[in-house]
Structures are given as structure tokens and as C-alpha cells.
Amino acid sequence: MANQFLSLNEQLHISKIDDLLYVNNNRSVLIQTSAFGILQRDLINNIGINRMKAFFFKYGWQLGEEDAQDIIMDQSLTLLEKILKGPYYHTAKGHVRARVSSHDLEMENGKVKTLRIKWVWEDSNEAEQHIRNFGLSTTPVCYTLTGYASGYVSRLVGEEVFFKEHQCVGAGDHCCIWEGRLLSEWKEDADELLLYSKELPILKELEQANEKLLIEKNNLAMVTAIHKELTDEIIKGNTIGSILDIVNRRIEIPVIVEDVYFQEIDKKGISTENYEPIKKSFKVYLKNRNHRIDKVTVVPFEHGHRLVTPIFLEEKVIGYCSFLYMNKEIKTFEIDSMIIGRVSSICSVLIYNEKTKLKSMQRIKGDFLEEIVSGKYPSEQEIGKKAGYIQLNLSGDYHVVNLTYSYQEGCEEKALIDQISPYEGVAGFFTEKNINILISQRPDTLLLLIPENQLEGQSIEHILHSLVNYLKKKVKHVLFLAGLSAMSRNIAEAGAALVEAQSAVRLSTREEPITTFNDLGMIGVLINQQNENAVRKIITSTLGKLYENINRNKKELIETLYKFLVNGGNLELTAEHLALSVSGLRYRLNKIMDLLGRNDLRDPQVQFQMLLALKALKIIDKEY
Structure with a gap:
């Protein structure tokens, strides 16, 4: 026991001065690991796991830097030997039992070119307390320990080195395994490591959050003011043009409203000539997406972007409202999306009002026409x-x-x-x-x-x-x-x-x-309600069995005969109109001639009588 104490004392230079504990000439205190666990638990509960991760990583970084400072001036040790001293300090202070499993250090012109170190931690107090307070985690939890190693080696090397835990007892592994590299060597993992190592202080973050809230408040106030101004225009009974005037004046970019057929309803801030090429690119964009936009969308065009939202009416897209950003990006997407959404809603209301007025007028006209044709007015x-x-x-x-x-x-x-x-x-x-x-x-x-x-x-x-x-x-x-x-x-x-x-x-x-x-011709003049029965008798006499006991097949034959006669007996043209082959048409014509009791349908007199009868039939009978 005495030898172990001396070894510990030799590494840390433990002493007491005026009943106070000093380690390496720095005043120190002894605390139980359970107290660390309580701190860990309360931090997670109060500021969340992500912020707690950053807090403990920085805390460990500071501890590592302080231990590195104690050895950095020792000229008797090489840089690698100084680095390998880290696990001993870490172990001696009771954080963990640490050992190096592999290392690779390459120098160039007095600077570190490549650094790869893998350490193994056993009996991590941080993992032990996390399991006791929260149970097993799904990710590594030794944030203080990785911070210590990162701070220690970074201080010795003179540039940022980060250690990342690959296995962790806190996540159910049998031991903790971690690896250290230069920040530049972590490549795709570098952003993640920097994210929590440089987390803002809470007060600073609150200050930034307050600034964002103030900006959002001002933006919301502007949107509300625009919305109120636009609503006032509706109350005054003004048009879409006056609405777009207000929006164009407020946001200082071109605004256009068009229907689903790209016909301009109104626009402000851009000429028709300048808008034409932009409209063409929008048509192509919609065609490639089956003519469907159902939310606020950014559509690029040559030398700019279009912020577009659909205008809905009765659950159908009836048009589009667009803001045009000429030769620039959309820097205020969120606020402009809110504004264009309100403009779209107001346009929908105005279009609905116009449509209601139009429907009312059309209904009046429709009723008036029905009254006229019914003979109501003498x-x-x-x-x-x-x-x-x-x-x-x-x-x-x-x-x-x-x-x-x-x-x-x-x-x-x-x-x-x-x-x-x-x-x-x-x-x-x-x-x-x-x-x-x-x-x-x-x-x-x-x-x-x-x-x-x-x-x-x-x-x-x-x-x-x-x-x-x-x-x-x-x-x-x-x-x-x-x-x-x-x-x-x-x-x-x-x-x-x-x-x-x-x-x-x-x-x-x-x-x-x-x-x-x-x-x-004459048939239109001759047929009227008074002689309809007489006309039917003539039709029956002319068409004979083709018109008796009428059914679907006979209606098909009647239509075939009508097309044949209208086309002047031309087989090819008739077959094309009926979507038949010529042989199929001949088959039908033979059946027709059998029913009519005739051998030839090309006699001009017969054709005239037949066509007259069929035209009369179509006029007096809606089924043909």
C-alpha cells in the first residue's frame, strides 16, 4: 500500500499545506464519484443531453489542458512520451483506468503531420454514474473523458486534436475504446465534433434567441400590417390590382397573379415583355411536374427565382400568385412565404366574390332565356x-x-x-x-x-x-x-x-x-309536330324491316347506312369514319340490303329516299 501511495504521490506531487490539499502545487479537493453523478443527472434534466455533452466536454478539456501544462516544459521527454503520459495522469486522478492500445505519430518540419492514438478505458466513473442514474444509453457517454484526452493532447501538439469514443460501457460495451486524430484527419466527422465542443454559453444563446425572436416579432408585425391593409382593400371592394399595388410597394419586388392557363389576371412591377420568357419557363416547370403545385414553392428561371403559391377555390387550384426575384436569391424566404400565403388567400376571396357576382348574373340571364323560349313574354x-x-x-x-x-x-x-x-x-x-x-x-x-x-x-x-x-x-x-x-x-x-x-x-x-x-334543307322546314306521325309512316315504309323491332344491332346498321349515304357511297371514307375495315363494312351493307330487300344501294333515287328518311328519323327521334 505504501509503495502504491508513493507512486501516486510521485506522479501527482500530493501535499498538504495549512491542512489544505494540493496536487502539483495546485489546491485541490476530493469528491465522491456519486456527487459527479448527481451533477450529471441534474444537468441533463435541466439543460438537456446535448448541452450537458458540451458542458462536460469543455470541463474535461480544461482538466486535460491543465495536466498537459504541468509536463509540456519537461525537456527530457519527447512529444510522444509526453502524450503517452496522459493516461497515467488520468488514471492517477481516479477518472478511469486508461492504457494506450496503439499510436502513430508522424512529424514534418517540427509539426505534427499525422496523429492516430487509440486508448482503452476501463472502469469509467462517468459511464458508471450514467448507468446508475439513467440506465444504458444508445450512444457513448464519456464526454468528460473524451474532453480530457482532447484538451491534453491538443495542448501538447499545439493544434486541435479530438478524441471520439467508438465503444462505451455506458452503451453496453465491455470497455470504452476511443481514438484521437487531428481535426483535419476526421474529415466528415469534423463538423459533429466541432458542434458540441464550441457550443455557445447559455446566456449568449439566450441573447441570440432573443434577437431572433425580436426579428420574428418585427416580421410578424410587418405581415400583420400588410394583411390588415389588404383586408381593408377587400372591405372597400377594391380589385386584385389594388392588392398587388400594396404588396409591390411593401416588398419592392414584382408580383403577378395568373390563372391555371397562364392568362394574366394582374401584375405589378414588371412589364409584359419582360415577363413572357419567365412565363414560358414556368409552363415547362409545371409540365414536367404534371401541372401540380399545392404549396409554396421556389421555381428557378434564368437570372432569378419565382416564389409561387397556388390559389385555391372550392378545393381546386384556379391560379397562381408569384413573387419574382430578379438576379438574386430569396433571402427572406420565411417572411415572404407568409406574405404570399396571405396574398393568395385574399386573391381567392376576391375571385370568389367576382365569381359569385358572375354566377348571379349568369343565373339571371339563364332564367331570362328560359322565359323567352317558353313564350312567357307575349x-x-x-x-x-x-x-x-x-x-x-x-x-x-x-x-x-x-x-x-x-x-x-x-x-x-x-x-x-x-x-x-x-x-x-x-x-x-x-x-x-x-x-x-x-x-x-x-x-x-x-x-x-x-x-x-x-x-x-x-x-x-x-x-x-x-x-x-x-x-x-x-x-x-x-x-x-x-x-x-x-x-x-x-x-x-x-x-x-x-x-x-x-x-x-x-x-x-x-x-x-x-x-x-x-x-x-327542305326536310327541316317540312317536319313539325303536326306532321310528325305522317313522317314516321314514310320512314317505316322506306326503311322496312331495318326499322321494325328496333334493337341495338339494327341501330348500328342504321348508323352505318347513314354514314354510307352521307359519304356518297364511298366505302373507304365510310369505313374510316366508322373505324371498320372495308370488308367489315361490306358485311354490314349486305345485311342492310337483305333487310331492305334491295340488291343495290348505289341507285341515286334510292340513296336520296334513304338519306331523306334517315335525316327525318334523326330529327324526330332523339335516340338516333
């Missing part, structure tokens, strides 16, 4: 008076259009939800063209009354073709067919014009989606 004067209330002149010529629509088979429900309705498509077209008309909606049908004075010299046929092409682009997976009445004069007789349009649309096809009443 005179032109009474209709004209009411039309004046909606800024519509019905004193001149007009057309009635019967527009039917049907959804294609195999169309997914989601595809329909994400697009505008046929009604919205038609209303949008005439709004863009600045043509004031009456629209009424019926099941799978839209009725349109178009005054000639609204067309400004354009033909009604040209307008309808433009409408159908527009709808093909805007309203996917829907087949539109239109029937156009003859030009009428007396608005009180609009009901008759509607009947003309309804008759005409029955002859419209996918290939020829627009039929005018004039296309029906």
Missing part, C-alpha cells in the same frame, strides 16, 4: 325592356344554338374534377371575346341566344367553330356537338328558333360537330 317590347336591365340589345336579328356535351368513356373522375365545367368553358369563351349573350343550362345541354349585333361583322359559323376548338382545349374528355338555328328577327318567337337548333344538332357528328338548320 311581345318584343316586354322582352326588350327586361333585356335592357342586363345591358343586352335584343331588338335585332339573333341566333339560337343548342350545344350538347357528353363525357367520353374511360375518362377518370379526377380528370373531370380538375377541369372547368362545360358551362364555365362556354361562358369564359364569350367573356374573352367580349360578346354579351344569354346562356341557359339543361341536362347535358347548353342553350345560347346570340344577338347579331354582338358579332361585330363576324359570321356566326366562324364564332361557333372557334367556340368548339376553344372547348376542346379547355374542357378535356368531352364531346361537344352544336346545332344552329336560322337567323331570326322576332325575339318573341325564340322558342321556334330553339326547335330549329335542336333539330340541327341531331345531325352533328364527331367529324362534323356543327350543323345549321339551313343544312337540313
Whole structure:
């Protein structure tokens, strides 16, 4: 026992002066390891494991530096020998039983080029106390010990050396194994080691946190002020343009609002010419992502970035609000995200208000049109008076259009939800063209009354073709067919014009989606409710067994015969329209001739009678 004490005394130079304990001429105190455990436990409970890790690492670093200071001036020892003295000091002070398992030191020009040291710790007091107070950890826990080794060797070497624990008793291993390297040699682990070794003091961190909170408070105050200003604009009944004026003035960057078809609703701070290339890149971006943005997103473009957020209405994306950062990064992403979110919400409210007003007006117009075609108003004067209330002149010529629509088979429900309705498509077209008309909606049908004075010299046929092409682009997976009445004069007789349009649309096809009443020729004039039964008798007589006991197969044959006659008996063209082979078409025509009791369908007189009968059938019977 005496020899062990002398060995300990020789290493640490323990002495007592005036009843006080000194180690290596430094006043010291003896404490139990359980007291260290209590400190460890309270620190973890009060400041958390991460901050406690930094606290003990720095504490150990200071202890290691002090022990290194006692030996650094000993000229009798080499640098490696001084380094290897560390485990002995560490052990002598009761922290752990330490020994070196391997070492590699390479010097160059008096400086350390490479340093690799592996030590083994046994009976770590730090691991022992952690297990006693918290049980086994999932990671190494000897923070004071790694700090001691790091501080000790760093002081001797003259540059930062860090020790990292690979195994730890506190994590369930049989002993603690750790390794020391120069900071530059740790590579990808260097940032992690620096993170907790240079943790800010609590007061400094609180000071920085307070500064951040102050910045956030000011930012929130600015967002709140902008939001209040924008809300006031809504209350005043102002437009999206006035909203964007405020935002552009506040944040001093271009702002734009556009619909899902990239049509500009309004913009501030950028010209149309400068925005065009940015819009093109945005189109490409959306196309590559299936046209979907559902949250605040940063979209790059040449020489800048776009901060964009969707505008929702009735759970559908109806447009986008964007901030444009020209030739610079988005430095205030969080605050600008908050602002653009509020701008988007307010735009949604304003668009909803406009849409509600428009729907109300459209409903009034739709009801008015239904009243007109039903004959509620006995005179032109009474209709004209009411039309004046909606800024519509019905004193001149007009057309009635019967527009039917049907959804294609195999169309997914989601595809329909994400697009505008046929009604919205038609209303949008005439709004863009600045043509004031009456629209009424019926099941799978839209009725349109178009005054000639609204067309400004354009033909009604040209307008309808433009409408159908527009709808093909805007309203996917829907087949539109239109029937156009003859030009009428007396608005009180609009009901008759509607009947003309309804008759005409029955002859419209996918290939020829627009039929005018004039296309029906004499048959359109001759057929009316009074002679419908007589017309049916003629149809029955002409079509014979083809029209008897009608079923699905016979309807298919009737349609085949109609296409054949319309195409002037051209087999190839008819087969193409029916998506049949020529041989398949011939087979059907043979069946038709058998039912008709005829040997040839190419006789001009026979073709005329048959086509007349089939056109009459389509007009009086909606199933064909």
C-alpha cells in the first residue's frame, strides 16, 4: 500500500499545506464519484443531453489542458512520451483506468503531420454514474473523458486534436475504446465534433434567441400590417390590382397573379415583355411536374427565382400568385412565404366574390332565356325592356344554338374534377371575346341566344367553330356537338328558333360537330309536330324491316347506312369514319340490303329516299 501511495504521490506531487490539499502545487479537493453523478443527472434534466455533452466536454478539456501544462516544459521527454503520459495522469486522478492500445505519430518540419492514438478505458466513473442514474444509453457517454484526452493532447501538439469514443460501457460495451486524430484527419466527422465542443454559453444563446425572436416579432408585425391593409382593400371592394399595388410597394419586388392557363389576371412591377420568357419557363416547370403545385414553392428561371403559391377555390387550384426575384436569391424566404400565403388567400376571396357576382348574373340571364323560349313574354317590347336591365340589345336579328356535351368513356373522375365545367368553358369563351349573350343550362345541354349585333361583322359559323376548338382545349374528355338555328328577327318567337337548333344538332357528328338548320334543307322546314306521325309512316315504309323491332344491332346498321349515304357511297371514307375495315363494312351493307330487300344501294333515287328518311328519323327521334 505504501509503495502504491508513493507512486501516486510521485506522479501527482500530493501535499498538504495549512491542512489544505494540493496536487502539483495546485489546491485541490476530493469528491465522491456519486456527487459527479448527481451533477450529471441534474444537468441533463435541466439543460438537456446535448448541452450537458458540451458542458462536460469543455470541463474535461480544461482538466486535460491543465495536466498537459504541468509536463509540456519537461525537456527530457519527447512529444510522444509526453502524450503517452496522459493516461497515467488520468488514471492517477481516479477518472478511469486508461492504457494506450496503439499510436502513430508522424512529424514534418517540427509539426505534427499525422496523429492516430487509440486508448482503452476501463472502469469509467462517468459511464458508471450514467448507468446508475439513467440506465444504458444508445450512444457513448464519456464526454468528460473524451474532453480530457482532447484538451491534453491538443495542448501538447499545439493544434486541435479530438478524441471520439467508438465503444462505451455506458452503451453496453465491455470497455470504452476511443481514438484521437487531428481535426483535419476526421474529415466528415469534423463538423459533429466541432458542434458540441464550441457550443455557445447559455446566456449568449439566450441573447441570440432573443434577437431572433425580436426579428420574428418585427416580421410578424410587418405581415400583420400588410394583411390588415389588404383586408381593408377587400372591405372597400377594391380589385386584385389594388392588392398587388400594396404588396409591390411593401416588398419592392414584382408580383403577378395568373390563372391555371397562364392568362394574366394582374401584375405589378414588371412589364409584359419582360415577363413572357419567365412565363414560358414556368409552363415547362409545371409540365414536367404534371401541372401540380399545392404549396409554396421556389421555381428557378434564368437570372432569378419565382416564389409561387397556388390559389385555391372550392378545393381546386384556379391560379397562381408569384413573387419574382430578379438576379438574386430569396433571402427572406420565411417572411415572404407568409406574405404570399396571405396574398393568395385574399386573391381567392376576391375571385370568389367576382365569381359569385358572375354566377348571379349568369343565373339571371339563364332564367331570362328560359322565359323567352317558353313564350312567357307575349311581345318584343316586354322582352326588350327586361333585356335592357342586363345591358343586352335584343331588338335585332339573333341566333339560337343548342350545344350538347357528353363525357367520353374511360375518362377518370379526377380528370373531370380538375377541369372547368362545360358551362364555365362556354361562358369564359364569350367573356374573352367580349360578346354579351344569354346562356341557359339543361341536362347535358347548353342553350345560347346570340344577338347579331354582338358579332361585330363576324359570321356566326366562324364564332361557333372557334367556340368548339376553344372547348376542346379547355374542357378535356368531352364531346361537344352544336346545332344552329336560322337567323331570326322576332325575339318573341325564340322558342321556334330553339326547335330549329335542336333539330340541327341531331345531325352533328364527331367529324362534323356543327350543323345549321339551313343544312337540313327542305326536310327541316317540312317536319313539325303536326306532321310528325305522317313522317314516321314514310320512314317505316322506306326503311322496312331495318326499322321494325328496333334493337341495338339494327341501330348500328342504321348508323352505318347513314354514314354510307352521307359519304356518297364511298366505302373507304365510310369505313374510316366508322373505324371498320372495308370488308367489315361490306358485311354490314349486305345485311342492310337483305333487310331492305334491295340488291343495290348505289341507285341515286334510292340513296336520296334513304338519306331523306334517315335525316327525318334523326330529327324526330332523339335516340338516333
